[in-house]
Amino acid sequence: MGLTTQSTGIYAFVEEMHQDPNFNTDAVIALAGNPNTGKSTVFNGLTGLNQHTGNWPGKTVVLAKGIYEHRGKKITLVDLPGTYSLLANSADEQVARDFICFGNPDATVVVADATCLERNLNLVLQVMEITPKTILCLNLIDEAKRKAIRIDRNGLERLLGIPVVPTVARDKGGLAELENTIHEVALGKRQMNPRQTIYHQAIEEALRELQAELEEVLQGKLNSRWVALRLLDGDSSIIDEIRRYLITSTTQVGKEV
Amino acid sequence: MAANQENSFNHLVFKAQAVRKQMNTNLRDQVVKDIYQRAEEIAAKAVALPDTRNDLDRKIDNIVTSRIWGYPLMFALLSLVFWLTITGANYPSQLLSNVLFGFQEQLTGFFRWAGAPAWLHGVLVLGLYRCLAWVVSVMLPPMAIFFPLFTFLEDLGYLPRVAFNLDKLFKKAGAHGKQILTMCMGFGCNAAGIIACRIIESPRERLIAILTNNFVPCNGRFPTLIAMAAVFMGALAAGTNSFAAAGVVAGVVLIGIAVTLLVSRILSKTLLKGVPSTFTLELPPYRMPKIGTLLIRSILDRTIFVLMRAVVVAAPAGVITWILANVTIGDMSIVARLAGWLDGFGRIIGLDGYILLAFLLGLPANEIVVPILIMCYLAQGTMLELDSIEALRQLLLNNGWTWLTALNMILFSLLHFPCATTLLTVRKETQSTKWTVLAALIPTGAAIAVCFLVAQIVRALGLV
Numbered sequence: 127m128g129l130t131t132q133s134t135g136i137y138a139f140v141e142e143m144h145q146d147p148n149f150n151t152d153a154v155i156a157l158a159g160n161p162n163t164g165k166s167t168v169f170n171g172l173t174g175l176n177q178h179t180g181n182w183p184g185k186t187v188v189l190a191k192g193i194y195e196h197r198g199k200k201i202t203l204v205d206l207p208g209t210y211s212l213l214a215n216s217a218d219e220q221v222a223r224d225f226i227c228f229g230n231p232d233a234t235v236v237v238a239d240a241t242c243l244e245r246n247l248n249l250v251l252q253v254m255e256i257t258p259k260t261i262l263c264l265n266l267i268d269e270a271k272r273k274a275i276r277i278d279r280n281g282l283e284r285l286l287g288i289p290v291v292p293t294v295a296r297d298k299g300g301l302a303e304l305e306n307t308i309h310e311v312a313l314g315k316r317q318m319n320p321r322q323t324i325y326h327q328a329i330e331e332a333l334r335e336l337q338a339e340l341e342e343v344l345q346g347k348l349n350s351r352w353v354a355l356r357l358l359d360g361d362s363s364i365i366d367e368i369r370r371y372l373i374t375s376t377t378q379v380g381k382e383v
Numbered sequence: 384m385a386a387n388q389e390n391s392f393n394h395l396v397f398k399a400q401a402v403r404k405q406m407n408t409n410l411r412d413q414v415v416k417d418i419y420q421r422a423e424e425i426a427a428k429a430v431a432l433p434d435t436r437n438d439l440d441r442k443i444d445n446i447v448t449s450r451i452w453g454y455p456l457m458f459a460l461l462s463l464v465f466w467l468t469i470t471g472a473n474y475p476s477q478l479l480s481n482v483l484f485g486f487q488e489q490l491t492g493f494f495r496w497a498g499a500p501a502w503l504h505g506v507l508v509l510g511l512y513r514c515l516a517w518v519v520s521v522m523l524p525p526m527a528i529f530f531p532l533f534t535f536l537e538d539l540g541y542l543p544r545v546a547f548n549l550d551k552l553f554k555k556a557g558a559h560g561k562q563i564l565t566m567c568m569g570f571g572c573n574a575a576g577i578i579a580c581r582i583i584e585s586p587r588e589r590l591i592a593i594l595t596n597n598f599v600p601c602n603g604r605f606p607t608l609i610a611m612a613a614v615f616m617g618a619l620a621a622g623t624n625s626f627a628a629a630g631v632v633a634g635v636v637l638i639g640i641a642v643t644l645l646v647s648r649i650l651s652k653t654l655l656k657g658v659p660s661t662f663t664l665e666l667p668p669y670r671m672p673k674i675g676t677l678l679i680r681s682i683l684d685r686t687i688f689v690l691m692r693a694v695v696v697a698a699p700a701g702v703i704t705w706i707l708a709n710v711t712i713g714d715m716s717i718v719a720r721l722a723g724w725l726d727g728f729g730r731i732i733g734l735d736g737y738i739l740l741a742f743l744l745g746l747p748a749n750e751i752v753v754p755i756l757i758m759c760y761l762a763q764g765t766m767l768e769l770d771s772i773e774a775l776r777q778l779l780l781n782n783g784w785t786w787l788t789a790l791n792m793i794l795f796s797l798l799h800f801p802c803a804t805t806l807l808t809v810r811k812e813t814q815s816t817k818w819t820v821l822a823a824l825i826p827t828g829a830a831i832a833v834c835f836l837v838a839q840i841v842r843a844l845g846l847v
Contacts, residue, residue, distance in 0.1 A: 162667045213411075213415070217581060218582070243430050244423060244425075244430065245422075247421075247422035247425055247426060251418050251421060273433065273668075274433035275431070276431040277429060277430050278429045278430070281429040282429040285428060296673065323418055325413065326408060326417060328413075329410065329413060329417075332406060336398065336402065339395055339398075340395055342391070343395065357395060357399035359411055360400060369393075372389070
């Protein structure tokens with residue numbers, strides 16, 4: 127059919143992932159994180175050698191996909207490009223954002239460097255806005271300990287409202303617990319209730335004006351608060367992408383019926 | 384249904400636009416500010432930092448990135464890496480070449496025993512096998528030392544400091560500070576460096592980085608540079624001195640960086656006008672690399688990968704070169720004829736026809752330029768046992784080389800057109816034939832101009 131919305135960009139990638147018999151798995155997990163956090167080590171630690179890389183059609187960013195098995199379930203892990211934010215200043219950020227937003231991952235793991243958590247939290251907060259199924263992987267926790275940085279894990283879980291798992295990925299420490307947490311979140315065995323960032327009063331008022339109506343249009347396909355923020359922000363590239371996604375997902379549902 | 388939904392969505396887009404106009408605050412800045420503030424608050428509550436955070440790291444950074452020590456330290460480290468590579472590679476290179484060329488004797492014996500025709504022996508043993516043996520014995524040892532050393536610096540966290548030091552220079556040239564990181568990748572392989580240019584957001588600065596990446600000598604050219612540096616120093620003073628040769632190679636890298644800055648500046652004033660964008664450069668904490676992983680990764684992912692690529696290209700190139708050197712038209716071999724055509728131009732820029740021909744035939748991969756050159760020289764004269772740099776120097780001197788030829792060979796190798804793989808990568812990354820052609824023309828122009836100037840100046844001063 128040539129270049130249709132379904133054959134380009136994220137849709138082609140998602141399509142390819144579902145059609146590939148190797149990736150016909152029980153859940154798809156996105157792996158996000160800042161550069162230099164050991165994200166790839168986590169990815170390698172979970173999937174071992176069971177991975178391959180693929181070019182996202184139309185974009186010049188390479189994504190690695192891998193599979194692992196946990197409690198009899200096959201899990202696909204998608205290694206997103208390392209980014210500091212999802213505000214889409216670069217092709218990498220755009221790919222990461224689009225996948226988390228439109229690729230329908232069953233959970234998104236954000237790998238953070240425990241030695242400089244504050245800087246890493248920006249990305250965590252942005253991911254939480256898009257999807258409630260967010261898990262924070264506190265990597266390099268051994269290094270943090272060596273530097274006498276103490277992190278209150280329970281406090282962090284409470285403040286963010288998402289599961290927090292400390293790991294030492296290069297020694298495979300904590301990866302078993304991470305697998306358990308992914309399993310619970312991805313298969314809906316854990317109630318997720320992330321605590322959203324409350325913005326400046328003027329923004330909150332504007333959001334309230336849009337959110338109710340948006341919810342009707344979105345029908346639960348996307349987070350209304352996040353979409354409202356994007357609409358207010360007025361970045362046309364993401365707005366077009368959201369529109370495209372809404373139309374595509376509607377027609378696809380129609381086909382299945 | 385879908386159309387209806389699209390209409391309501393579009394309606395909301397307009398509504399949002401109206402709401403935004405009524406707001407007094409800059410939404411995006413405010414959103415970013417609020418997110419940063421919340422991150423700060425959460426970290427303040429959940430993270431207890433020690434008083435002397437990263438104390439040692441900071442002390443090291445103060446020296447490594449200082450105005451006074453930053454540049455000398457970089458140069459010293461670079462020279463050290465090259466010196467270790469050159470001295471360390473000498474012995475295993477000789478051992479490998481003894482073994483591989485010893486095996487060539489066996490092969491020759493076998494072909495004689497089997498009664499194979501001379502041309503078959505020529506194509507397979509003297510062409511294919513000898514070219515392969517050369518590439519393996521000359522390239523493998525330096526790579527097996529250079530790549531782990533480089534990966535060590537990378538894993539240690541030193542490279543971002545290098546970017547930090549050079550950031551100002553690149554800004555002044557109208558380029559992006561991250562360009563230096565893509566250049567670091569270029570040391571391994573220019574094609575990889577060009578792919579790494581994806582980290583640069585602005586299309587303008589990304590193109591500058593892509594077009595100039597070739598001025599960083601890649602791994603395929605290091606053996607050439609190292610061998611030529613040894614020849615060059617040997618021609619100036621008697622005997623080879625690995626310290627001096629390492630200094631020459633480090634100097635060549637500096638020239639490459641200088642040319643990168645100059646060409647970036649010219650590009651940003653002409654074809655790719657614009658101001659450099661700002662970015663935050665993270666100085667990650669120093670980490671002691673895991674030596675086991677480092678060795679496995681750098682040997683498997685880089686060394687073997689690059690070597691296999693070279694071997695794949697070297698095999699057919701060896702065959703073709705042997706045929707060209709041994710098939711005669713009239714009273715001259717094809718190689719001699721082609722070289723004859725190029726010779727006039729070659730002499731003007733301080734090289735000769737065979738050197739230019741070797742660079743042209745070496746387009747598939749820079750690794751095979753020197754092997755091709757040696758085959759060309761050998762095919763027309765006496766046979767030599769090429770088991771050392773000393774023997775190589777003798778061969779080159781016999782073919783009329785001076786120190787100027789060696790110097791210009793180094794400069795031409797540093798600056799000339801990228802290999803075919805790199806050009807294909809440029810095509811893929813830029814999606815543009817125009818930029819791909821420029822990626823070949825700009826370096827070639829620079830190489831010819833620099834070699835011409837050097838040759839003319841040296842000759843005018845009567846130094847050769």
